Amino acid sequence: MTYQLGFEEVVLPLEAQLNNLKKNISLDSPLVDELTSLDKQIIRILNKIYANLEPWQYLLIARHPDRPTGVDYIRKLITDFVPICGDRTFGDDSALVCGLGKFDGIPVAVAGHNKGFDIDERIKNNFGMAHPEGYRKITRLFDLASRFNLPLITFIDTKGAAANKGSEERGQFYALADCIRANFLLKVPLLSVIVGEGGSGGAIALASGHSLMMLKYSIFAVASPDACAAILWKDRAFSANAASALKITSTDLLKMGVIDKEIEEPVGGAHRFPDQTFENARKEIKKELKRLMALSSDQLRMLQQEKFGKF
Amino acid sequence: MGWFLNLVKPKIQSNTESNSPANLWHACPSCSEMIFAKEWELALCVCPKCNFHERISAIARINMLSDVKPKMISLPVFKDDPLGFKDTQNYKDRLKDARKKTQIHDAAIAAEISLDGNKAILFVMDFNFIGGSMGQYVGSAFLQSANLAIAKNIPLIAVTASGGARMQEGIISLMQMPKTVLACQFLRENDVPYIVVLSDPTTGGVIASFASLGDITLSEPNALIGFTGPRVIEETMQIKLEEGFQRSEFQLSHGFVDAIVHRSEMKKELTKILDIFARARENKKERRKNERN
Numbered sequence: 003m004t005y006q007l008g009f010e011e012v013v014l015p016l017e018a019q020l021n022n023l024k025k026n027i028s029l030d031s032p033l034v035d036e037l038t039s040l041d042k043q044i045i046r047i048l049n050k051i052y053a054n055l056e057p058w059q060y061l062l063i064a065r066h067p068d069r070p071t072g073v074d075y076i077r078k079l080i081t082d083f084v085p086i087c088g089d090r091t092f093g094d095d096s097a098l099v100c101g102l103g104k105f106d107g108i109p110v111a112v113a114g115h116n117k118g119f120d121i122d123e124r125i126k127n128n129f130g131m132a133h134p135e136g137y138r139k140i141t142r143l144f145d146l147a148s149r150f151n152l153p154l155i156t157f158i159d160t161k162g163a164a165a166n167k168g169s170e171e172r173g174q175f176y177a178l179a180d181c182i183r184a185n186f187l188l189k190v191p192l193l194s195v196i197v198g199e200g201g202s203g204g205a206i207a208l209a210s211g212h213s214l215m216m217l218k219y220s221i222f223a224v225a226s227p228d229a230c231a232a233i234l235w236k237d238r239a240f241s242a243n244a245a246s247a248l249k250i251t252s253t254d255l256l257k258m259g260v261i262d263k264e265i266e267e268p269v270g271g272a273h274r275f276p277d278q279t280f281e282n283a284r285k286e287i288k289k290e291l292k293r294l295m296a297l298s299s300d301q302l303r304m305l306q307q308e309k310f311g312k313f
Numbered sequence: 314m315g316w317f318l319n320l321v322k323p324k325i326q327s328n329t330e331s332n333s334p335a336n337l338w339h340a341c342p343s344c345s346e347m348i349f350a351k352e353w354e355l356a357l358c359v360c361p362k363c364n365f366h367e368r369i370s371a372i373a374r375i376n377m378l379s380d381v382k383p384k385m386i387s388l389p390v391f392k393d394d395p396l397g398f399k400d401t402q403n404y405k406d407r408l409k410d411a412r413k414k415t416q417i418h419d420a421a422i423a424a425e426i427s428l429d430g431n432k433a434i435l436f437v438m439d440f441n442f443i444g445g446s447m448g449q450y451v452g453s454a455f456l457q458s459a460n461l462a463i464a465k466n467i468p469l470i471a472v473t474a475s476g477g478a479r480m481q482e483g484i485i486s487l488m489q490m491p492k493t494v495l496a497c498q499f500l501r502e503n504d505v506p507y508i509v510v511l512s513d514p515t516t517g518g519v520i521a522s523f524a525s526l527g528d529i530t531l532s533e534p535n536a537l538i539g540f541t542g543p544r545v546i547e548e549t550m551q552i553k554l555e556e557g558f559q560r561s562e563f564q565l566s567h568g569f570v571d572a573i574v575h576r577s578e579m580k581k582e583l584t585k586i587l588d589i590f591a592r593a594r595e596n597k598k599e600r601r602k603n604e605r606n
């Protein structure tokens with residue numbers, strides 16, 4: 003069975019019907035009219051659902067297994083990809099994909115979380131929660147990018163940094179702190195896009211650069227609302243309350259000046275319309291990159307100092 | 314040495330109206346040994362029997378780490394409760410309670426101190442204030458302390474005690490991580506020594522930012538130091554962690570701490586360190602002068 007969002011319940015049978023119809027139809031069939039009206043009906047319902055989303059529903063969309071994860075944006079938007087693997091200390095972390103390539107013809111360095119495509123890959127990638135090796139690899143990438151004038155783009159989709167025995171034994175806290183510091187050593191622009199979950203230290207380590215954008219239905223939080231509910235309410239059942247209280251949506255965060263821009267996402271979400279979402283992201287990244295590439299490294303640093311000094 | 318008092322929890326001090334046994338005696342929270350309250354205080358709240366280092370207030374910490382009367386630093390104040398946060402209690406009320414309990418404004422204070430003639434800025438966190446959690450006030454206090462250390466060209470010492478981010482301030486508390494790391498970067502770029510003293514516990518967003526970036530990192534014995542707390546790891550992994558996991562001794566052997574220092578030796582150790590840096594920096598000035606000639 004495919005994954006379903008409860009609040010999309012009404013629209014799901016119609017979508018199944020539409021897909022079925024699409025498969026068995028020729029252009030001259032009288033059913034084309036029915037197809038068109040069904041399609042319109044679906045969009046109408048989606049518009050209604052998506053116009054009234056609560057923060058906890060954003061969280062569910064952000065976590066939808068069909069939602070494109072960081073690495074999907076690398077695959078779609080970056081050409082001539084050259085992988086950068088390993089931290090030269092302990093190992094490679096497949097939860098974070100790093101490399102060089104070209105964005106719109108411009109040589110860049112990129113990183114993106116990979117939550118995993120199927121269950122085997124998800125387990126292998128620790129569901130996109132990176133270990134110290136991942137953050138040390140990012141530090142390596144940032145250094146490389148600075149020395150060879152490669153603007154950086156990071157695509158963030160993580161619940162947070164890995165929180166297990168191994169990650170603690172290998173110094174998760176230092177890896178994170180050092181990775182955040184690497185953000186302030188950059189001589190090139192770092193543009194970060196939260197494409198799904200922007201969870202805690204695991205996200206901020208890749209997002210303390212010069213511009214931070216969020217897809218409309220992604221979230222950014224100091225702690226996952228479930229964890230927050232468990233700690234403050236002592237009960238995970240209060241996750242929805244925590245999701246509201248924490249202010250995790252792009253709209254709220256834009257108002258607070260935490261993010262620089264919200265990237266429009268088609269009504270119905272990226273899990274339904276990935277190609278349109280990739281295209282929206284491409285356009286905004288292009289604009290933002292152009293703006294940042296005009297700045298000197300001193301100006302970039304000033305921008306960071308203002309951005310983070312104000313909180 | 315009048316400022317040296319004030320070590321034991323306010324509870325013990327304020328109940329001085331009687332000489333009841335409860336005020337005269339202190340039970341070690343670790344081994345339950347009954348110890349004279351006065352003796353406990355003189356031992357800097359460390360159990361003489363089992364060496365347990367009790368968590369102490371930020372004020373007590375500052376008082377025990379200076380040769381002269383510490384000069385308190387005024388820190389930037391912000392509007393409380395930026396998000397209007399309410400869980401089982403209003404955040405505003407939580408702040409009010411914590412202020413009453415600890416007699417400080419938020420989970421960190423700072424002072425200018427002197428050790429054997431060498432001055433330093435001392436930034437200290439208080440676990441009793443909402444778990445020592447870092448929100449806008451604590452992050453800004455650290456940045457201010459770093460800036461002051463740079464302006465006065467004297468070392469910064471940070472004594473940490475924190476469960477991590479102040480969740481009630483949401484994303485603003487997360488933004489304190491890059492902000493405090495930036496402050497560490499300022500220190501580094503200005504060649505100002507930065508010494509960290511980790512105390513029990515230092516976890517989450519605090520250890521994953523400024524508490525990790527000291528030029529020298531000391532720790533009190535048996536302090537819990539880690540990104541994710543052991544209970545969460547045990548729950549999510551369904552395992553039992555070995556005794557001592559993430560404690561100071563563990564972090565020393567794993568390469569994340571330079572030395573474990575007993576509380577009674579801490580002042581001496583910091584004095585030694587400040588002296589080495591002070592002399593080295595004098596020699597540097599001398600060398601520069603010679604190079605110019």
Ligand SMILES: [Zn+2]
Nearest residue numbers: 341344360363
């Ligand atoms: Zn004891």
